[in-house]
Amino acid sequence: MTVAIALATLCIMLVFGLPVALAMGVSGALGLYLFGGWPVLQGILQTAPLSTANDYEIITIPMFMLMAEFVILSGVANDLFRAATIWVGRLRGGVAMATALAGAGFGAISGSSTAAAATLASTSIPAMLKEGYEPKLACGVVAISGTLAMLIPPSVALILYGIIADIPIGALLIGGVIPGLIVTATIIATIAFLVWRDPSVAPLGRSYTLREKFGALKRVGLVLLLFLAVTGTIYSGIATPTEASGIGAFCAMLIAAWERRLTLPAAMRALRSAVQTTCMVLFIILGAHIFGYFFTLTRMTNDITLWVGGLETSRWAILAVILLGYLVLGFFMDQIAILILTVPVILPLILQLGFDPVWFGVLVVVTAEVGMVTPPLGMNVFVVARYTRRPLGELFRGVAPHVWAHLVIIALLAAFPAITLWLPSTMR
DSSP states (O other), X not given: OHHHHHHHHHHXXXXXXXXXXXXXXXXXXXXXXHHHHHHHHHHHHHHXXXXXHTOGGGGHHHHHHHHHHHHHHHTXXXXXXXXXXXXXXXXXXXXXXXXXXXXXXXXXXXXXXXXXXHHHHHHHHHHHHHHTOOHHHHHHHHHHHHGGGGTSSSOHHHHHHHHHHTSOXXXXXXXXXXXXXXXXXXXXXXXXXXXXXXXXXXXXXXXXXXXXXXXHHHHHHHHHHHHIIIIIHHHHTSSXXXXXXXXXXXXXXXXXXXXXXXXXXXXXXXXXXXXXXXXXXXXXXXXXXXXXHHHHHTTHHHHHHHHHHTSSSOHHHHHHHHHHXXXXXHHHSOHHHHHHXXXXXXXXXXXXXXXXXXXXXXXXXXXXXXXXXXXXXXXXXXXXXXXXXXXXXXXXXXXXXXXXXXXXXXXXXXXXXHHHHHHHHTOO
């Protein structure tokens, strides 16, 4: 009965639009009070804030957020899009494909999906609309390309999963590289299919000389340098993810200074934005910890694991139900909140079924990408709508083909775990 009251309170607060962190914290506190009275609740409230912020690996979140802010400040993302356009823009739909490539590049130097969507919306959508692209196609590509930052390292979502699941963050980040490349190729293939089916949605672009193409690559060098400073040092074992996040933030600051964009007011804005985002994430983690303590004391996690483990069905069928649940939750909740709320409950079950936790983490993040572009929340779609002033219905229709393509990729990654696990297995 206590569990039912706490869960009902959580659902009611979420339905009425309260912040997820507050909803989890209040419902968890209510459950703890009903379970053990004021002494239990007081003891957990006194220790939970320190235990939340005292994790050394938490440092990666503000550092990668700061790196993303400096990258946006430097204007490197605009250079990525221009370089990709010069190389593939001649093809029908080439500018849209360049947007996907720029999204992958931006994801490799930023862990923020919404920041990626906002940056791409301000650069690529005006260029596509100017060339005569159908607005639905242009906006859909930008919304889905922004989600690549959730998967390609450095990924805040994978970092949070690693912290919650207590598994190596380095293996998780490297595990996202090949799936990230596959998802990027899938977005490009979906664009090619849409243009083949209806050539009127995207025109042919202008051609560029080899000199112009290789000249554009000079600007990509900074991005490659930053990628090597983060992912390269993690993969080679030179630095831990925490150390790599500090290196990345410092290198991004140097790039902004090299581009002569690092003024004192701009630096203060970048710091303020990184602090605000970090505080939001920590607040969500705190609320989830309070709710998680309640679940632990009531042994709900153990009971769920034992019940599902006793079912006479295939472990793959159970995995399919779990992923379907993540898809449904993604329609209504923020992806970070979903990870923090569900991973402590689901992961013991995944381990009991014999699945690899690194593979499952990458699979969950790819599934969460779908939630970033599906109604009614679809955070990336709202970001693109804010920048373009286009109707939400049009944007959701534009991203729908990419959602179906993502479901195919989820099935592929689930069926072949080696796609995710091979690269981490070669780490030093």
